[in-house]
Structure formats: C-alpha cells, structure tokens
Amino acid sequence: MAPKERADAARNRRAILDATAALFAEHGAEAVTMDRVAAAAGVGKGTIFHRFGSRAGLLHEMVAESAVTLMAAVADGPPPLGPGAPAADRLLAFFDAMARLVIDNLALMEVYRSVPPHPRTEEFHLFWRDHITALLREARPDLDAETVGRLLMDGLAGQTVPDMVRAGSAERLLAGVDQHVRAVLRAP
Known part of the structure; x- marks a missing residue:
C-alpha cells in the first residue's frame, strides 16, 4: 500500500x-x-x-488523471462500464468513455505523444488491452479477441480523431465508434 x-x-x-x-x-x-x-x-x-x-512526467500525470478515473470506473464502477453488465454492453460503454476521454483531452494527448514515453504508460495500455480482450472473448469467442481489441483501440489513437474533432464532428465520431464496436460484436 x-x-x-x-x-x-x-x-x-x-x-x-x-x-x-x-x-x-x-x-x-x-x-x-x-x-x-x-x-x-x-x-x-x-x-x-x-x-x-520533468515536463514529460507532468504531462503524463495530466493524462493519467483521466485514465485512472476511467480505470476505477471499469474495475469497480456501476454497470454498464463497471462489472455486472453483459460483456457487449460493457465494451460499448468502455469505447464510448474512452472516445470521450480522448476527445476531451485531445490537445493534451497530442502534446503527450510527442514526449518520451513515461514508465507508467505501458501499465495503462496493458490494462485497456486486457479489459477489451476479456470482454471480446466473452462476447465473441469466435474472434481473435486480442488482435481485434487492439485494432479497435488503435482507431482512437490515429489521425481520424483529431481531424473529426477539429472539424466539429465529435458527435459523429462518437456515433462512428459505437457503430464500429457494434459491427464487431455482431455474430456472423
């Protein structure tokens, strides 16, 4: 402790x-x-x-505050983000929350990506990866959950997010993220 x-x-x-x-x-x-x-x-x-x-450590802490709050909600918060909801509902709630976190912290995230990685960065990435993989395995056991989960998460790290937010299309982006996750969740 x-x-x-x-x-x-x-x-x-x-x-x-x-x-x-x-x-x-x-x-x-x-x-x-x-x-x-x-x-x-x-x-x-x-x-x-x-x-x-360092300045990088300070920027990391700024990003980490939102990430830690989301991690707590995923681990112990109320459903559908937290435990107690079906895996598909939790996955949709997670991607909505993560997309909002990225949108709300867009400028900070862009600067943060330009500094050397902080040692705790990998801790966050592993938490998200494990969470998404577990939910996908439960919701769609027929998928390569780890690969598909990483591909879903990578969609929030690319240039599409800043481009759409700057164009005033944040709501459209959120709808697209939801549609993307729903498409993955649909059984063949």
Missing part, C-alpha cells in the same frame, strides 16, 4: 496540476514550462521537478 500523502504535498500536487491545465487551456502547450507552472501554482520549480521529474 502506498504511503498516505501529506496534506501540504496533496495541495501542492493539486495546485500544480490545476495550474498546468489552466496554462494549457488558455495558452496552449508552449505555455506549459516549469517556470510558468511554478509561478501559477505558487510553488518552487524544484517542487515540480521533485514531484513529477
């Missing part, structure tokens, strides 16, 4: 993440420098380096 975070450390962490999000939203990725974040958060630059290691 991880040690309990001190109250002042938790406040600093929250202030740093909130300042980073505000700078990013207002001024774009270029504004997210350690100096600017420290000034906006009211902490020393060393506090940020100590806590996050």
Whole structure:
C-alpha cells in the first residue's frame, strides 16, 4: 500500500496540476514550462521537478488523471462500464468513455505523444488491452479477441480523431465508434 500523502504535498500536487491545465487551456502547450507552472501554482520549480521529474512526467500525470478515473470506473464502477453488465454492453460503454476521454483531452494527448514515453504508460495500455480482450472473448469467442481489441483501440489513437474533432464532428465520431464496436460484436 502506498504511503498516505501529506496534506501540504496533496495541495501542492493539486495546485500544480490545476495550474498546468489552466496554462494549457488558455495558452496552449508552449505555455506549459516549469517556470510558468511554478509561478501559477505558487510553488518552487524544484517542487515540480521533485514531484513529477520533468515536463514529460507532468504531462503524463495530466493524462493519467483521466485514465485512472476511467480505470476505477471499469474495475469497480456501476454497470454498464463497471462489472455486472453483459460483456457487449460493457465494451460499448468502455469505447464510448474512452472516445470521450480522448476527445476531451485531445490537445493534451497530442502534446503527450510527442514526449518520451513515461514508465507508467505501458501499465495503462496493458490494462485497456486486457479489459477489451476479456470482454471480446466473452462476447465473441469466435474472434481473435486480442488482435481485434487492439485494432479497435488503435482507431482512437490515429489521425481520424483529431481531424473529426477539429472539424466539429465529435458527435459523429462518437456515433462512428459505437457503430464500429457494434459491427464487431455482431455474430456472423
């Protein structure tokens, strides 16, 4: 079990993440420098380096917050995203939630992809892969669940998502993701 975070450390962490999000939203990725974040958060630059290691570590934490929330919902949340619903319903709910996460964090995700991978990135990818594979195996035992699951997930990582969001077609994208997953779930 991880040690309990001190109250002042938790406040600093929250202030740093909130300042980073505000700078990013207002001024774009270029504004997210350690100096600017420290000034906006009211902490020393060393506090940020100590806590996050680097700008890449800070960006990872920004992405990780949404990912951890989604992971908790998948593992312990209410159905259909969480346990207790049929596999097909859970898969549809997961891809809707993941597509919304990507859409909501699009600019951050694009910048994050341009920095060296964070050590915990693989942990998230493995969680998603295992979750999708298990649901596909249950819903469609006739498929190569791992390969099909990876192909479904890769659809959210490509250029289509940013292109459609920038064109004002986020709702169309969400409908397309739903249709794509439903097509995979249909038995031959």
